[in-house]
Amino acid sequence: MRTDKEMDPFFGNTDKPVTYDRRKFLKNLGGGIVVVFCIGDLSMPDIFGQNIPLEDLNFNAYLRVKENGRVDCYTGKIEMGQGVITSLAMVLAEELGVSVYSVDMIMGDTELCPYDAGTWGSLTTRFADPPIRAAAAEAREVLLGLAADRFGIPKDQLEVKEGIIYVKNDPTKKVSYAELTKGQKIVKSLEQKPEIKKAKDFKLIGKPVISLDAEAKVTGKAKYTGDIKLPGMVYASIARPQVHGSKKLKVDASGLKDFDGARLIEKGDLVAVVHTDPEIADKAAKSIKITWEAPAARANNETIFKYLEDNLKEGKVFEEGGNLKTGRDTSKTVKEASYHDGYKAHASIETHGATCYFEGDKLTMWASSQTPFGTREAVSKALEMPLEKVHLKQIFLGGGFGGKIYNDQAVEAATIAKLCGNPVQLVWSRNEEFLYDKFRPAAVVKTAAGVDENGKLTLWEFDIYCAGTRGTNLFYDVPNNRTRMFDQKGIHPFGTGAWRAPGNNTTTFARESHIDVMAHAAGIDPLTFRLNNLKNENMAATLKLAAKTFGWERAKKSGHGYGIALGEDAGTMVAIIAEVQVDKNTGKVNPVRIVCAQDMGQVVNPHGATLQTEGGITMGLGYALYEEIEFEGGDVKTSNFNNYEIARFSKTPPIECVFIDKMDAKPEGGGEPAIICVGGAIANAVFDACGARVYRMPVSPERILEALKKV
């Protein structure tokens, strides 16, 4: 079956299936110069749970300069809107000396691309970018060497422009990369770090480049998992229980007789229908009557916070210093509070999907996965197939935000394809997407803080329930402090997981709200209070840049308030200042303006970084103001966008992003950091506007009106 033509509109060059064998891989790649990046201290570090099998490490970045002069860049990362299809092409083009428009990104194909543990954690620019730069720099040196031989002069008398090597001072002598690579096959394993460019020599890095995939996306040509259509394909629809953790007792599929061509697929608790028409498959699946045994509910969206505190008694110290008793004794004022945050859905506009087919014992699959290699492994385990018999192909993702790290739909689709014998497409409904999302967990943060008579923080106690410790290393200078974490697997009534900068959204909301509480308790302006108490100079500089850009001293309109939040995520310092207007009668919040300053080291594509920052802030308005999953035990009541409000056009204020200029530094994370400060900045601005201190996100009208009663 030839199916790869499906990818032609955008991914032109992924149609040469090869097995998972390096020698064979290199053989099958054909002509052109290949650079393989190598093991050692140059390889991707094992951090944030990137548990990379050792044998895969010596193969973690490569590129190919092709005989037609174009360049393939292979990476295990995927593109889900975060823009690395552009920024990775940029760093390659910069080092190799070619046009960015001559780079073809081959992403997330498990047979063509180097192993990657997953696209998450704002890691791509930090850790996929250096090996690609190194490989490109090495390829440039190889090509210069070939040109030097051809002209019989030393390499240092040559220069590269847009894929053509010129002899300096003699523009008539030139040779293109395309000509040099004809008939060549050079495989380089890097042992040492090649010389990569310094910031002052950058021609492309630091310049704004419009997303390279924009045209494919505005014309509808960009392909997503649900757009793949295979000969003989059937659409699958799964009969679901309403409650998580339900066990199947009885199936009555007698209703299927009303649906011509509908086939029942059953394995364990999986009950599905396949049909050549997706809507008939859906209706037929709904006709199946299943008796489920559902576990009893232990908590709902109101009682969950007490439930978590009651059931998590064992805390682990994450960071501590000084002595808490001394802290209390030397404080003039101590304030305690508990901050709450409900479950949040990822709510990508594209739901989870997988399209796949068997050819003999080999499975080929497109899946909306942030972890193609992990998905390959999960499918191979579930179907008891050798790893090399599962092939995940390159495809665009319609958003991810952490939700597509988890790919139950891939195992479901593969299982159904195996049982029914046809190519299968499974695209989750919006209801399934909410039911089986791995939510950002509900969380509690209990804080106690103290200040002395000079407005210096003297005490900081921070007990985190279920939000993790990411970004919670104290950047405020507090001599007596302790941060603890309370968590336990299986505590939640349904799946939870990483959600764009995970729990850092929750803990930043709690910390920055409480810092504001302390500033007001000390009678000091929140900006001054923070600057007086920060120990991290980079954070202080970031805050100053935000305050200057925002105009912190500007007079406020009546009913308006300003709020600050600071945070650190993925190596990046973030300072957000929000202006909101609050209607005291209705509790409605109208975001008016948001300024975000970031210290993210070297900014590879300032335009792309701005997009990510604006996007994160816009998305963050949703969790800060509207988003919360409603549930009773494992019964997730939230089912669609009509009962899960996210940010909209009318709710999005002007957003201004500024970056600290650090072109000589290494790049830090960009996809996630900005979002963490939105909750805190909005909550503090609401307090400034109307005096309502809301301790639970979302900061909803009801909670504001309730808080106003206490003012």
Place this chain on the structure above:
Amino acid sequence: MKQTISFKLNGKPVTVQVSGEESVLTVIRTYLDQTGTKFGCGLGECGSCTVIIDKEPVRSCMITAEDLSGKEVITIEGLSPGGTLHPLQKAFIAHDALQCGFCTPGMIMNAYGLLLKSPKVSREEIIRGMDANLCRCGSYNRIVDAIESAAKEMNKN
């Protein structure tokens, strides 16, 4: 029972067998293989399936196939005949008014319908007219900028 319906899709007459109850989205994506139009929610709540039917932007997931008969449908594939991009498409690229791109066809088609009705649309009217289209990546401000500049460009001609 299958029935045959005929309508115009992106300027070309098409005839297709339908049961009649299925959504226009299924007709376009599954029966006619025009996959630029996306499924997002199935309830008309997100706008990613927006197409133009007889000059009105509509949620194709909410209209049944039998209502298509004799109608004129435009999808994202019909906006750039012969490969020449529509001013809205050009403006979406120039403003980089997209990230994952999944909501983009629906955004562009909704904006297209908006500009058909009111070519001299104000920024506020754009925001109001686009408000029921959702973008999780958060490109709203850029989308408004893109529509504003495309409207200006289109009014020049």
